[in-house]
Amino acid sequence: MAEPAATTDVPAAGSKSQQAYDAVKQRIVDGAYPPGHRLVLAAIAQDLGVSVVPVREAIRRLEAEGLVTFQRNVGATVAGIDPTEYLYTMQTLSLVEGAATALSAPLISATDLERARAVNDAMRACLQDFDPVRFTRLNQDFHAILFEHCPNPHILDLVHRGWNRLASLRSSTFRFVPERARESVEEHAHLLALIAGGADADAVERAARRHRSATLDAYLTHFSTTEAISDASPDHG
Amino acid sequence: MAEPAATTDVPAAGSKSQQAYDAVKQRIVDGAYPPGHRLVLAAIAQDLGVSVVPVREAIRRLEAEGLVTFQRNVGATVAGIDPTEYLYTMQTLSLVEGAATALSAPLISATDLERARAVNDAMRACLQDFDPVRFTRLNQDFHAILFEHCPNPHILDLVHRGWNRLASLRSSTFRFVPERARESVEEHAHLLALIAGGADADAVERAARRHRSATLDAYLTHFSTTEAISDASPDHG
DNA sequence: GAGTACAAAATCGTATACGAAGAGTAGGCA
DNA sequence: TGCCTACTCTTCGTATACGATTTTGTACTC
Incomplete structure (x- = not known):
């Protein structure tokens, strides 16, 4: 549920939600999105070539894991660790x-x-x-x-x-x-x-x-x- | 993040997502939705008077908490505990x-x-x-x-x-x-x-x-x- | 009578569109 | 000159619509 790609059985690329989740998570742990970086739905969506809906879901999942913080009507930012x-x-x-x-x-x-x-x-x-x-x-x-x-x-x-x-x-x-x-x-x-x-x-x-x-x-x-x-x-x- | 309504500061009713989340979670812990019960997005949405999008988000959050299990293209069911x-x-x-x-x-x-x-x-x-x-x-x-x-x-x-x-x-x-x-x-x-x-x-x-x-x-x-x-x-x- | 193939229904996944809320900015007033 | 206010612009929140996939029911064949 948390591992991005184990061997071959994970339908990672199957769902765009999952795709977006993997991509954003990757960029966060890689440091491409540094702590404090604003995650704008539309921008990420366009970047990944998908709609905002899957991206939105991905962000919410990352929020549940504590990797991003979210504020209603404002947006998500990469959860720097204070x-x-x-x-x-x-x-x-x-x-x-x-x-x-x-x-x-x-x-x-x-x-x-x-x-x-x-x-x-x-x-x-x-x-x-x-x-x-x-x-x-x-x-x-x-x-x-x-x-x-x-x-x-x-x-x-x-x-x-x-x-x-x-x-x-x-x-x-x-x-x-x-x-x-x-x-x-x-x-x-x-x-x-x-x-x-x-x-x-x-x-x-x-x-x-x-x-x-x-x-x-x-x-x-x-x-x-x-x-x-x-x-x-x-x-x- | 897990408490539904603390005092007054929680925008529970503010967001329909949160509303759906609270409602579904309530019914699960209450036993209204018994383990194994299928959670159909459209049905819940109509029941709550909202669209499927917020319900979908709520379900995914509950999935992250382990309260429901999810299967792609099939749907969510209340996670009975084996x-x-x-x-x-x-x-x-x-x-x-x-x-x-x-x-x-x-x-x-x-x-x-x-x-x-x-x-x-x-x-x-x-x-x-x-x-x-x-x-x-x-x-x-x-x-x-x-x-x-x-x-x-x-x-x-x-x-x-x-x-x-x-x-x-x-x-x-x-x-x-x-x-x-x-x-x-x-x-x-x-x-x-x-x-x-x-x-x-x-x-x-x-x-x-x-x-x-x-x-x-x-x-x-x-x-x-x-x-x-x-x-x-x-x-x- | 049982098994398989096909078709139809149900349900999910994603895109697009529009309304709402917050943030930034420019203008006016003290 | 400094502060308050109104406006616009960005971005999110939700609804609706359509395509994709799975399941199930039925008919046909062995």
Whole structure:
């Protein structure tokens, strides 16, 4: 329901609604439509060669996912993430991702673990000559391996939505708090050891959750925004 | 985004889309549209005195919330909850409700606690001459008091969505496993004691989560569906 | 008698058109 | 010169209309 194109069975191009949804979503996560960008129905419709009706539906779907904000009789804009939203999103993500990882853990194969290790090694290598965007991408790859086997599709969907929200800021906390990157790699190793060792679900969940919470904390203390959150903005503040 | 009419600031009647959304959602949770009921756009539109376009939008929103299922070129039906869905929903709800309750705990006032106690007393009284529907309603009231102060609106929204999903089966697990009702009341008392005593967030979260998980477990063992889940259906199996 | 092919009805998907609400701008008045 | 007001322009909201697709009923054949 949230994945744009899995293999071939998705009638993505079948419905113009879906087409519009995919296209707009793509442009948002790609950064072609930056946060705050106004989404004018007629313009998008013409651009995609369809009528406004499917576009309108697409926008409403994106609104439900939190990727755009909507105001009646005014229009939609790409939902930039202000610091408060970032806090809420990261908090929610720590919750659902922790659970998804724990539920996935028993289903993760040896080859998956190997892949995850490889990705983490790449992240470690990425530490010198640090590139936040690349690091963030690898970070997502790493975690995706760990939670994608989650048997509960609802929880998995929530994880995807959280990641999508964060995708609008192209580089994550690591851009502002590069020190956090090194810790992150170590925590990944620890998490892998837990899973490989067959640790119980609770331990995995706690580790995964704390891992993300720690990133959030690093962000918060960096901007010393424990009280005046609305001052610091990751991208445009 | 999920609450139909808070006080006065919601332009519920302002937009026909919103009007349709509220109306259809109401009928679904009320049971006027039972699970499996076909939602025909033209019929609903005529019934509400609007065109099909706003109705269509409303349906799509309800789809995003999981209250209706949609099939291209076929139509929408009220999303009955099959046992697998029930499992997923309860599991997700235990996760997000546990977190919401924990985050709310420090913000719960003495009067709130008193209200919650009163509701739980009513549930206890309801145990003799057991009425599952009434008990379920009180149960929701009880938990709503505990999680409504959750400062993270995303998590709070997820809790609401979970409850809405479950609302389509008018009476919950308690209908099939009345023994669980008594335990539930006791666990409520325990949870209140934890919150009143200022227990740390982790303890509250665990208690709240286990409380719901226990209800799910009661359901699962009752139908002895630990493996063959798809056999037992709560309402229409 | 059962299965298949065709046709008709029902329903959805999208386009176009028009009315309504908000935002920006220019002009007038204090 | 500054502020208020009226007007226009953009953009959204909804209705109506038509084409596309699926389902279902029926007749025909094996």
